[in-house]
Amino acid sequence: MSGPPVVVERDGAVAVVTLNRPERRNALDGKTKTALRGALEDAAGDGAVRAVLLTGAGRAFCAGQDLAEHAAALRADPAHAFDTVEEDYAPVVRLLATMDKPVVAAVNGTCVGAGLAVALACDLRVLAEDAVLATAFGAIGLTCDSGLSATLTRSVGESRARELVLLGEPFGARQAVEWGISGQVLPPEEVGAAGRALAARLAAGPTAAYAESKRLIAQAWERGLGATLAAEAQAQARLGLSADHAAAVEAFLAKRKPVFEGR
Structure with a gap:
């Protein structure tokens, strides 16, 4: 891995938070979850930050939980392998959804599992037209976490949410918008700049x-x-x-x- 797992930079009054494990499609291991939570806590508590942009380095937004780390946790202590849901994922989603400033997700490439939940916890989204989204939990014998059962249902409706969770079929950015997941759909090379522009617009607002x-x-x-x-x-x-x-x-x-x- 090159550099820290989460990179934070300031762009005027916008805090740009970037998941930085491109070689793992920004999958969330323990260090990344801890760094992400810290970055969001800092942004939420910084009066000079008036909006937040969350994105991923490379060709993915976030592939969800790092399954290699999860497999090791299952082998070591299955009774506590899921402590991370309450200790890491819940605080991250709560920060995104409730901080007193707007949060924009710039969704590039893969956005599945907890990654999808994180994107839906943000207030607004900009999506690459080649983004691939999926709930993914059922494929490994699990159910929703990170608030996805609520945010997905509120976005696309109960019937569609059941279909997406139970069947687990991937869907694209344009389908996402058609189904009710709000967002702009843009060419991949424009997503980062559009996300920054949208966050800057919000940062200049009330x-x-x-x-x-x-x-x-x-x-x-x-x-x-x-x-x-x-x-x-x-x-x-x-x-x-x-x-x-x-x-x-x-x-x-x-x-x-x-x-x-x-x-």
Whole structure:
């Protein structure tokens, strides 16, 4: 392997987090999972970071769990071989889904298993037109983890999710978008730049409002109409006191473009 398993760089207010095991299609071994969690924790806690871009080095986004490492864990101690699901995968997905800033996935090439779950935990996606996606768990006698049973179902609907999980057939980027997995589909050589541009656009936007919106959308599945209306009213009241809102209203009245500072 060349270099660290996860590379982090700053592009203005965007933290670009790159899985960096191209020779293993960015499969997630222990060091990579630890580094990814740390990178996302740092980005989430850094006030200067206003958006995150997650991608993979080389010709893959992420091939999911490193099965060579998993096989060794099974041979050594099968009772604890799956501790990683709660200790590593759950925190990574939770960070992506709940951090108070938008996260974009630039999906190049292979995106399967936990890799697919990670991509779906992001807020927006840019997909290479030759990307190959699959749930993959059934092929090795397992079920979903990393939130995939929820995120896939919410994206494509229950019937399609059952088909994709039980049959495990791979599908392409255009199928993904047609079925409800949001995203732009672009030539492979354009995905990285498009992902950066989208993340930069979000970083320049009303990030405090984005954070409230992420929470409202995530919790919408658990609330009735009354609770949703109340939660929206509370969120609007909080944002109504923000500097961004006041400045944007004045900018609108003055017919000039607002400048958002995330506060």
